[in-house]
Amino acid sequence: MQPSIASIMIPATPDGSAGMPADVLIVEDDPIIAIDFEDRLVGFGVTSVRTVGSVAQALDAIAKQTPDFALLDVELVRETSFAVAERLVALKIPFVFVTGYGAEARIPPEFVSQPRLQKPCSSDALEAALGLQALD
Numbered sequence: 001m002q003p004s005i006a007s008i009m010i011p012a013t014p015d016g017s018a019g020m021p022a023d024v025l026i027v028e029d030d031p032i033i034a035i036d037f038e039d040r041l042v043g044f045g046v047t048s049v050r051t052v053g054s055v056a057q058a059l060d061a062i063a064k065q066t067p068d069f070a071l072l073d074v075e076l077v078r079e080t081s082f083a084v085a086e087r088l089v090a091l092k093i094p095f096v097f098v099t100g101y102g103a104e105a106r107i108p109p110e111f112v113s114q115p116r117l118q119k120p121c122s123s124d125a126l127e128a129a130l131g132l133q134a135l136d
Helices: 031-044 055-064 082-090 123-135
Strands: 023-027 048-052 069-073 095-099 116-118
Touching: 023 031, 023 055, 031 048, 031 123, 048 055, 055 082, 069 082, 082 095, 116 123
Parallel strands: 023 048, 023 069, 069 095, 095 116
Antiparallel strands: none
């Protein structure tokens, strides 16, 4: 059984950012949730946060500048973020699925071991998820 994200201890760096990624891509179709994630990420020490609301925008953003980490809302307005996840896997970019559907979220078999955060998520869980990229 895989440990929960919140239970993994991440060593802190001298600047207190705990090995945070410099550039995070948020794929989220709800602007309020996206702003909340962005504010918290900046508070954790992430220097660049980009937000998009669709698969096409996400793939374009990745092509223009490969992020260090991504947060992927599973269910977007009329699509899922699995095509973005496939691209990130191909590029070896760590990411976390974010969903409001919990265990009911239909995750394809190739992504079932991918870390997930339940919306709304605590700041501690979000920060721990970001710290996972330092362990890869």
